[in-house]
Amino acid sequence: MISTNIVKKLKEIIGGENLFDSPESRLAYSYDSSPINAPLPDVVVRPSTAEQISQIIQLANAEKFTVIPRGSGTGLSGGTLPSENSIILLTNHWNRILEIDQENLSVWVEPGVITAVLQQEVEKFGFIYPPDPGSASISTIGGNVAENAGGLRGLKYGVTKNYVLGMEVILPTGEILHTGGKSVKDVAGYNLKDVLTGSEGTLGIFTKILLKIIPKPETSRTFLAFFPTMDDAAKTVSAIITAKITPSMLEILDNTTIRCVEDYTHIGLPIETAAILLIELDGKKSVVDDDALLVNEICRKHNATTIKVAQDESESVKLKTARRSAFASLARATPTTMTEDVAVPRSELARLVSRICEIGKKNDVRIGTFGHAGDGNLHPNYMTDKRDAKAFARAEKSIIEVEEAAIDLGGTITGEHGVGLYKKRLLEKMVGSPSMTMMRTLKQMMDPNNILNPGKIFDLKPKCEGPLPTDREQIKKFEDVAWI
Amino acid sequence: MISTNIVKKLKEIIGGENLFDSPESRLAYSYDSSPINAPLPDVVVRPSTAEQISQIIQLANAEKFTVIPRGSGTGLSGGTLPSENSIILLTNHWNRILEIDQENLSVWVEPGVITAVLQQEVEKFGFIYPPDPGSASISTIGGNVAENAGGLRGLKYGVTKNYVLGMEVILPTGEILHTGGKSVKDVAGYNLKDVLTGSEGTLGIFTKILLKIIPKPETSRTFLAFFPTMDDAAKTVSAIITAKITPSMLEILDNTTIRCVEDYTHIGLPIETAAILLIELDGKKSVVDDDALLVNEICRKHNATTIKVAQDESESVKLKTARRSAFASLARATPTTMTEDVAVPRSELARLVSRICEIGKKNDVRIGTFGHAGDGNLHPNYMTDKRDAKAFARAEKSIIEVEEAAIDLGGTITGEHGVGLYKKRLLEKMVGSPSMTMMRTLKQMMDPNNILNPGKIFDLKPKCEGPLPTDREQIKKFEDVAWI
Numbered sequence: 001m002i003s004t005n006i007v008k009k010l011k012e013i014i015g016g017e018n019l020f021d022s023p024e025s026r027l028a029y030s031y032d033s034s035p036i037n038a039p040l041p042d043v044v045v046r047p048s049t050a051e052q053i054s055q056i057i058q059l060a061n062a063e064k065f066t067v068i069p070r071g072s073g074t075g076l077s078g079g080t081l082p083s084e085n086s087i088i089l090l091t092n093h094w095n096r097i098l099e100i101d102q103e104n105l106s107v108w109v110e111p112g113v114i115t116a117v118l119q120q121e122v123e124k125f126g127f128i129y130p131p132d133p134g135s136a137s138i139s140t141i142g143g144n145v146a147e148n149a150g151g152l153r154g155l156k157y158g159v160t161k162n163y164v165l166g167m168e169v170i171l172p173t174g175e176i177l178h179t180g181g182k183s184v185k186d187v188a189g190y191n192l193k194d195v196l197t198g199s200e201g202t203l204g205i206f207t208k209i210l211l212k213i214i215p216k217p218e219t220s221r222t223f224l225a226f227f228p229t230m231d232d233a234a235k236t237v238s239a240i241i242t243a244k245i246t247p248s249m250l251e252i253l254d255n256t257t258i259r260c261v262e263d264y265t266h267i268g269l270p271i272e273t274a275a276i277l278l279i280e281l282d283g284k285k286s287v288v289d290d291d292a293l294l295v296n297e298i299c300r301k302h303n304a305t306t307i308k309v310a311q312d313e314s315e316s317v318k319l320k321t322a323r324r325s326a327f328a329s330l331a332r333a334t335p336t337t338m339t340e341d342v343a344v345p346r347s348e349l350a351r352l353v354s355r356i357c358e359i360g361k362k363n364d365v366r367i368g369t370f371g372h373a374g375d376g377n378l379h380p381n382y383m384t385d386k387r388d389a390k391a392f393a394r395a396e397k398s399i400i401e402v403e404e405a406a407i408d409l410g411g412t413i414t415g416e417h418g419v420g421l422y423k424k425r426l427l428e429k430m431v432g433s434p435s436m437t438m439m440r441t442l443k444q445m446m447d448p449n450n451i452l453n454p455g456k457i458f459d460l461k462p463k464c465e466g467p468l469p470t471d472r473e474q475i476k477k478f479e480d481v482a483w484i
Numbered sequence: 485m486i487s488t489n490i491v492k493k494l495k496e497i498i499g500g501e502n503l504f505d506s507p508e509s510r511l512a513y514s515y516d517s518s519p520i521n522a523p524l525p526d527v528v529v530r531p532s533t534a535e536q537i538s539q540i541i542q543l544a545n546a547e548k549f550t551v552i553p554r555g556s557g558t559g560l561s562g563g564t565l566p567s568e569n570s571i572i573l574l575t576n577h578w579n580r581i582l583e584i585d586q587e588n589l590s591v592w593v594e595p596g597v598i599t600a601v602l603q604q605e606v607e608k609f610g611f612i613y614p615p616d617p618g619s620a621s622i623s624t625i626g627g628n629v630a631e632n633a634g635g636l637r638g639l640k641y642g643v644t645k646n647y648v649l650g651m652e653v654i655l656p657t658g659e660i661l662h663t664g665g666k667s668v669k670d671v672a673g674y675n676l677k678d679v680l681t682g683s684e685g686t687l688g689i690f691t692k693i694l695l696k697i698i699p700k701p702e703t704s705r706t707f708l709a710f711f712p713t714m715d716d717a718a719k720t721v722s723a724i725i726t727a728k729i730t731p732s733m734l735e736i737l738d739n740t741t742i743r744c745v746e747d748y749t750h751i752g753l754p755i756e757t758a759a760i761l762l763i764e765l766d767g768k769k770s771v772v773d774d775d776a777l778l779v780n781e782i783c784r785k786h787n788a789t790t791i792k793v794a795q796d797e798s799e800s801v802k803l804k805t806a807r808r809s810a811f812a813s814l815a816r817a818t819p820t821t822m823t824e825d826v827a828v829p830r831s832e833l834a835r836l837v838s839r840i841c842e843i844g845k846k847n848d849v850r851i852g853t854f855g856h857a858g859d860g861n862l863h864p865n866y867m868t869d870k871r872d873a874k875a876f877a878r879a880e881k882s883i884i885e886v887e888e889a890a891i892d893l894g895g896t897i898t899g900e901h902g903v904g905l906y907k908k909r910l911l912e913k914m915v916g917s918p919s920m921t922m923m924r925t926l927k928q929m930m931d932p933n934n935i936l937n938p939g940k941i942f943d944l945k946p947k948c949e950g951p952l953p954t955d956r957e958q959i960k961k962f963e964d965v966a967w968i
Contacts, residue, residue, distance in 0.1 A: 126728065178919075181829070182829035188911055189941055190683060195679045198675050286770040347585070372669070375667075438655070445926070
């Protein structure tokens, strides 16, 4: 617990009205959207300038407490969870769009801007901000940059890091660093921007972010295609890419997910269907027309039984509802649902799908799988009940086996949710010892006192492998928001 | 000079036939395409496995000599120049394309593959590898990745780092690190790949590289547009972007360059024209048709006097000849030509152009400017004579003033050529002290003995600013190749 003297110093820096230490406040910031228990933070602070953050960080280094930056807390890997002797540092109140520069296709934003708000604002000027994490309606840009968030438009448009042009960032020593800028080409020195992006709050706190925007495509078209087997759907994905078509969305739902979504939303999905692909094309109308014909043909050739095409924007939104409701629908279907985030090379998608089925069957765990098929990035959801110790252990075992399968297939244990606390266990197995050494050394070099979001991504000293921590048992459910 | 004992040990690692220490060999590898004198390397080695490089690096750490990796030596910032007590390590003989994976849109290559060869090979399968540095016909992929090379298609397709998916790299400690892979989404740990890319041979030696390829656009169309003033041409660039058109090439040549190109190539350029834009559109035919009409209209509106459209591929190549010959044409026009590589936000292009003119006029230096207008990335060429000390000093002064102008305009001292030895002077002024500290610490952490390409990008200990080193006086001329 930090001393009253430190609390006093924090109040001097940010003003008493921006420090919260009631039990309610501490509890409210003791969890995020991951299924992990964490200790309460000692206090919660809401600084309002980069200089204040710098002073807080300097104080943390002097007094040896730890600082956990936090946006909306929508992360699924525990990246914003408190640790012992920590304070939560809020950035979500800094929510101004500072500049929309149409000539240089860029925007300056504060870290607390909500992703969907930015998307709507730039659309007014005829642009889009492509990264589209499922949590866009509540996640912050600062959090997106910290996690290098992915989402539904990754296949065609890439992920958050592809849109970060520059930043103001407070380093773990309290130094204020500016890097990047509006020049689209810049090779002056090491690329610091891209290592800070996706560093999960362990290497810096973003206080201003420069993002790239792009012209809004002329039109878009949305399809739902129903398939008799998951294998047919997975092979359709490969066939679309091989035909040199790049959809802006190419999402998959398995039968378990379809049943849960229908049970939740009653939008009329055929619950006998083994798999659904959600496909969106965008671009010039003439191109979308041509590609749509081809996509239709490819789906039919791979045994699609029905293909629904949205006739207008509201129908398109309706078709996307199935996909956007997937996480919430699965989460409410069983007492405990745990979400995975494996990704594999696209060619291995069908193999991953069948490995997930085998693992579920072998371990007697119901798994609902959906995700970004076009990216090879799937979210298997393990449907279990934490009160049933044996069933829960079988689910835990399945998670590890699916992660190992992803590694086997040349893939990754996390495509877009980050490592946080949730994925540390298999990180070294995946990236290898030289990479782990380089990551640890980088962290130690930049944060010698280990005060910024410690223990996320990796422990500084390697620990022996063991069973997953039992505090993963606290699985929260999200009834109202679909956000993966 | 390294000892005969070390030479013996090197021969044991790579075989005597792969070590060159004749005066001719040492001289041949004592320079690259930059205008900088350097000492002779002690020996030149040609390893053929990652393990051999690892052993050489370990020997270098033990015996404290330095290792300078080198591809084709086409770099323009001195990145492959020897330092005292150094050996040159060749990678350009490793030139196999190991795999073209059509389903995952990726290729595995060895570092010595020539950029243009890769481009041609993937085109056979209907793909393109978009990065297109001017030196593509001789530069290696390893060098491109080390420098994060840019080129003519940066505006639409980005630069080399946007296409690096993974790598095998030998670290300065001799460790062999694998990072990245074919999963298009991967957030497992820090993004090491993007800090190694563009590290100019100071953080690692690439032994295998995984690159992204994309479907070949259906068609392309090439234009040359002639303008009565540079300002008209620069404003046309902005107008095209503002109209939400993204050409695959958008290149500019000023009057001095036009005159030199015509004098060299006799392709019939109007030598009274103040500026030429080379514009290429690519994509689906229907889209290219629409955009072409609009580009034509925008050029006319900005006072273009003539617009030439290529009717077929051979005419397109002919139109591009003007741009591709720019560097060689300027280099032969005066005894000494020094090439710059500044970039600014696109909106500042017209201002940069006029600042370059003012600086040339004020200092009485003839400057021929061309470059990647769509990226805001210009190559002013200072035409002087090193034998005339006063004239040469005026050119040197102009270089610094143009770099300072770029910084003033929110730009960079190097858009694509790298810092190397040539751009160290103003790096700190541009990126600031916290970034310099982070870069230096990163280097020291990864290369504690400073054995890998030392002194490139920055000196480990800051030096006082002073006049440019006089060894910049050795300006080489390139008569036959157009490569910027």
